[in-house]
Amino acid sequence: MTKQDDNRVVIFDTTLRDGEQSPGATMTHAEKLEIAELLDDMGVDIIEAGFPIASEGDFRAVSEIAERSRNAVICGLARAQLPDIDRCWEAVKHARRPRIHTFIGTSPLHRAIPNLTQDEMAERIEQTVTHARNLCDNVQWSPMDATRTEWDYLCRVVEIAIKAGATTINIPDTVGYTAPVESADLIRRLIETVPGADNVVFATHCHNDLGMATANSLAAVAGGARQIECTINGLGERAGNTALEEVVMALKVRNDIMPWHTGIDTRKIMHISRRVATVSGFAVQFNKAIVGKNAFAHESGIHQDGMLKNAETFEIMRPEDVGLSGTSLPLGKHSGRAALRAKLKELGVEVGDNQLKDIFVRFKDLADRKKEVFDDDILALVSATTEGDDALQLVNLHVTCGTGPAEATIEMEIDGEEQSATSEGDGPVDATFKAIRMLHPNKARLQLYQVHAVTEGTDAQATVSVKLEEDGMIATGQSADTDTVVASAKAYIHALNRLIVRRGKGGRDVPEISYRDVT
Numbered sequence: 001m002t003k004q005d006d007n008r009v010v011i012f013d014t015t016l017r018d019g020e021q022s023p024g025a026t027m028t029h030a031e032k033l034e035i036a037e038l039l040d041d042m043g044v045d046i047i048e049a050g051f052p053i054a055s056e057g058d059f060r061a062v063s064e065i066a067e068r069s070r071n072a073v074i075c076g077l078a079r080a081q082l083p084d085i086d087r088c089w090e091a092v093k094h095a096r097r098p099r100i101h102t103f104i105g106t107s108p109l110h111r112a113i114p115n116l117t118q119d120e121m122a123e124r125i126e127q128t129v130t131h132a133r134n135l136c137d138n139v140q141w142s143p144m145d146a147t148r149t150e151w152d153y154l155c156r157v158v159e160i161a162i163k164a165g166a167t168t169i170n171i172p173d174t175v176g177y178t179a180p181v182e183s184a185d186l187i188r189r190l191i192e193t194v195p196g197a198d199n200v201v202f203a204t205h206c207h208n209d210l211g212m213a214t215a216n217s218l219a220a221v222a223g224g225a226r227q228i229e230c231t232i233n234g235l236g237e238r239a240g241n242t243a244l245e246e247v248v249m250a251l252k253v254r255n256d257i258m259p260w261h262t263g264i265d266t267r268k269i270m271h272i273s274r275r276v277a278t279v280s281g282f283a284v285q286f287n288k289a290i291v292g293k294n295a296f297a298h299e300s301g302i303h304q305d306g307m308l309k310n311a312e313t314f315e316i317m318r319p320e321d322v323g324l325s326g327t328s329l330p331l332g333k334h335s336g337r338a339a340l341r342a343k344l345k346e347l348g349v350e351v352g353d354n355q356l357k358d359i360f361v362r363f364k365d366l367a368d369r370k371k372e373v374f375d376d377d378i379l380a381l382v383s384a385t386t387e388g389d390d391a392l393q394l395v396n397l398h399v400t401c402g403t404g405p406a407e408a409t410i411e412m413e414i415d416g417e418e419q420s421a422t423s424e425g426d427g428p429v430d431a432t433f434k435a436i437r438m439l440h441p442n443k444a445r446l447q448l449y450q451v452h453a454v455t456e457g458t459d460a461q462a463t464v465s466v467k468l469e470e471d472g473m474i475a476t477g478q479s480a481d482t483d484t485v486v487a488s489a490k491a492y493i494h495a496l497n498r499l500i501v502r503r504g505k506g507g508r509d510v511p512e513i514s515y516r517d518v519t
């Protein structure tokens with residue numbers, strides 16, 4: 001196969017190597033195995049599973065991923081040193097389809113670190129690629145910082161690596177310095193200029209320092225690259241790498257102008273994105289393309305109305321294509337009556353015109369005070385228009401805390417009757433929640449407790465979210481106050497009130513948030 005006549009682009013995922021290099025993104029052994037399995041399942045062609053010489057843990061992870069691999073090529077990284085390459089081979093050789101990836105920094109700045117002359121480095125490349133190829137018939141070579149390497153020297157070393165047996169030549173934009181026009185041109189000129197270039201696959205590996213990684217990778221493909229290196233959620237050093245989900249969906253959605261395709265099952269994208277976010281501890285930003293919480297969410301009334309009539313009005317891909325079960329229409333202050341009616345229908349709530357009017361007025365009032373109105377809020381509004389007041393109400397809270405145990409004294413109105421309780425706890429919030437439980441014993445488990453500061457300064461409003469689970473029923477509570485402990489107490493009581501309403505309704509469960517679960 002030659003690159004020019006084949007429109008198939010292979011996806012090389014390096015979440016477990018370059019992605020894991022993000023400071024703080026370390027994954028456990030079991031988590032790495034799980035992510036590798038998901039990558040293999042979704043049709044990733046090559047999984048860079050780690051850097052075997054870097055640690056005993058990396059070696060074990062690469063070896064086990066190699067052993068368990070089904071379809072994907074399993075690749076390990078190695079510096080341009082013989083012991084690195086041997087160690088890498090020891091780990092990847094268990095794979096059905098192993099690959100050794102060896103690299104060296106070729107730009108003037110990177111050559112200065114090992115203090116090698118151009119000739120000395122050329123010799124090292126020849127020796128190490130030959131060694132790798134003697135061990136494995138699938139060898140990838142990368143001139144690190146290629147985009148800042150002198151053109152003549154880059155051509156020279158690429159030619160040496162090809163002659164020594166490399167089967168894939170990766171051109172890394174290590175510091176995210178290139179731009180799309182240059183990226184396309186660089187690959188095109190290398191293929192035209194370097195003898196033997198037709199017999200290897202050219203790969204692109206872009207970092208996102210200027211926010212151009214995905215555009216640079218796609219441009220490189222236009223220039224002739226047929227392997228894209230990327231990570232899930234764009235995880236990676238500094239600003240990260242090209243995001244797998246972005247390049248894959250861009251090629252799918254704009255196939256009319258980018259006639260290349262991948263073998264990725266895009267319906268697996270959302271699930272793996274969420275797993276990587278969880279295990280790496282790197283949350284996905286809300287407005288991130290494809291996988292962000294808001295990527296398929298429409299808030300303004302005009303957008304929601306358009307979406308309800310024809311989803312294509314504001315969506316260029318279907319949420320189902322990336323593994324979501326549907327579009328989310330979170331309600332906010334810009335939402336109109338049509339969206340509210342649709343949301344109620346989706347939640348299985350039937351209301352008459354008068355009640356809808358009443359709910360809409362209350363909803364607008366709430367949306368003015370609250371950024372996003374969740375399904376649970378809507379259900380609470382429905383309850384408020386059909387049922388009486390909250391059963392539990394906070395009257396007073398007094399907390400003492402410091403270096404010793406905290407103590408909370410709480411007064412609450414419970415079904416119209418005032419009661420009080422005092423409890424000690426491990427910190428002021430724990431003491432407060434315990435005191436509330438003394439007054440309203442329950443077996444609800446606290447699933448989430450989150451505090452966000454909504455303004456700056458020590459007088460910032462704290463918004464607290466609490467999520468409770470009881471016998472499979474979920475209820476959230478939110479509250480804001482300049483006192484974090486008061487906000488916590490109110491949020492907890494808010495969630496308990498919702499549980500009381502749910503219990504009264506026979507425990508019908510509803511989606512916790514409008515952002516749908518993965519199919």
Ligand code: KIV
Pocket residue numbers: 018103142144145170172173174175205207
């Ligand atoms: O960014 C880079 O240059 C790399 C190489 C090891 C390929 O990650």
Ligand code: ZN
Pocket residue numbers: 018172174205207
């Ligand atoms: Zn990199």
